[in-house]
Amino acid sequence: MSSNNLLVITNNYPNEDDSYVGGIFVKEQINYLKHYFKNIYVISPVAYGIDKFRKTTYKNYKYDNVEVFYPKYFNIPLFYFCFKDSWIYFATKAIIKSIESKNLNFAIIHSHFTWPSGSCSIKIGDKYDVPVIVTEHTSITFQRAVERKEKIFIDTWDKCDAIIRVRKNDISSFESIGISKNKVFPIPNGFDSSIFYNDNTLECRKKLGLPLDKKILLYVGNLYDEAKGHKYLIEAMNDVVKYRDDVFCVIVGNGKLKNVIQDQIMDFKLENYVKLVGGKSHDEIPLWMNSCDIFVLPSLNEGNPTVMFECLGCGKPFVGTKVGGVPEVIISDEYGLLVNPGNSRELANKILSALGKDWDSNVITNYAYNFRWENISKQIITVYEKAGYVH
Structure with missing residues (x-):
């Protein structure tokens, strides 16, 4: 695919009025990344029934040059423990259905969290022949994956084009499981200075x-x-x-x-x-x-x-x-x-x-x-470029 569009795949994303704030940091980051792209497409798959558990309603929406999609897919808790491949299969299928039904074109994929978004993104990147960047945000999940050498995590990190880690001290952990430090970029989260500033x-x-x-x-x-x-x-x-x-x-x-x-x-x-x-x-x-x-x-x-x-x-x-x-x-x-x-x-x-x-x-x-997200987003764009994204 060739376009000046970004596809973001994330485990969680706020609804239109931000009354549900899961993944709000992803939305804030996109509010600054959107200035570098013609369009940004956000796909956040949601399992059937999860909206009742989270007490929210998932409806696709658009703001500025950002479109948000919440494709539904079949999932059960058992998949996490025994059948992670099934989880990836159904979530990836739902994402691809959104891409093709909406005729989305994109030049690069940025996924937030290795599991499951990053794992899905690898399959989608292969299908559409675009680079994939994975941001790993977790703490305990990350440590456990490294200590246990969990194959699904290592495969995702090995196959993606670049990894953004929110803390730099973890670069050695990636190296310990055979991931080159040259593909890991430490970039912290940020904040929106137009909202968070010193007030009386x-x-x-x-x-x-x-x-x-x-x-x-x-x-x-x-x-x-x-x-x-x-x-x-x-x-x-x-x-x-x-x-x-x-x-x-x-x-x-x-x-x-x-x-x-x-x-x-x-x-x-x-x-x-x-x-x-x-x-x-x-x-x-x-x-x-x-x-x-x-x-x-x-x-x-x-x-x-x-x-x-x-x-x-x-x-x-x-x-x-x-x-x-x-x-x-x-x-x-x-x-x-x-x-x-x-x-x-x-x-x-x-x-x-x-x-x-x-x-x-x-x-x-x-x-x-x-x-500030203005500064963090510039660092992220640099990673996109190193991963093969061309403006």
Whole structure:
């Protein structure tokens, strides 16, 4: 195929109004990549019934020069454990059906996540004779694939034309399984500086009805996975309030752990210090970011968390754990403080240190400039070119 069009294949992609935010970082990246292409086609296959589980509706839509398609395909959980080839077969078939029914032409494929999007992309790249780039975002899944030498992952990395990894320290892991470091390009995630920027803290708090006389900590993320470390944040808050009574922690997010977290808050009698405010749409998050004094992410593992870049873009210091690509970004205590994962006492001490520190928001936002999607997208285009894409 020959055209100035990009095909993006991704495990997850937000709906038209961003009320479902799965894969929002892919959409934000595309909002800057779209300036380099005539058209961008996004295909995000969805298994029958998954819309009910995710409580969303998948409808194809178009904005600017970007078209989004959600082809349905047959899938069952058993495929993940025993029949991954069947998963790839049905998902790839659905993608090809979309390509051919819509008569899509493209010069290059960029897939997000090795499994299953990358595996599907290899077959589609072969069929249409175009280069394939795979961005690997995961943490535990990636580590497990390397340790177990999982064939489906290694084959995908071996056959694709270039790999974008969101943290540079993993290049040696690729080499350990026979993947040349010359085809691996470390590029972090980024943030949209037109949305996430330093705004007036007091005014934002007034809009949200948050306390004006408190030091506010903020967590933003899902409440589905214990790996996000919510447990340790609540435990840390139980220690923090022993030393300061002017602290208020806001947790933004929804998920199955909500009741578990609320019970933990009540067990520690922290109702006056920690509040679950539920999930918020992506365009509301900058308001919450700018309302806080400190952003906290106590994850047990991460790839390269987008919220880290977003909080820095708002001039807020980041208190988090030494996991994934985080230590590659928080390289100075001018930008934030890091702790070992799963250590609530250490987390409490760092929160207390952060609350007592005089942070320079201008230093933080100037540093965040490096991670604006404008800059990240230029690096991605360079990878496309090295993989064989010709403008």
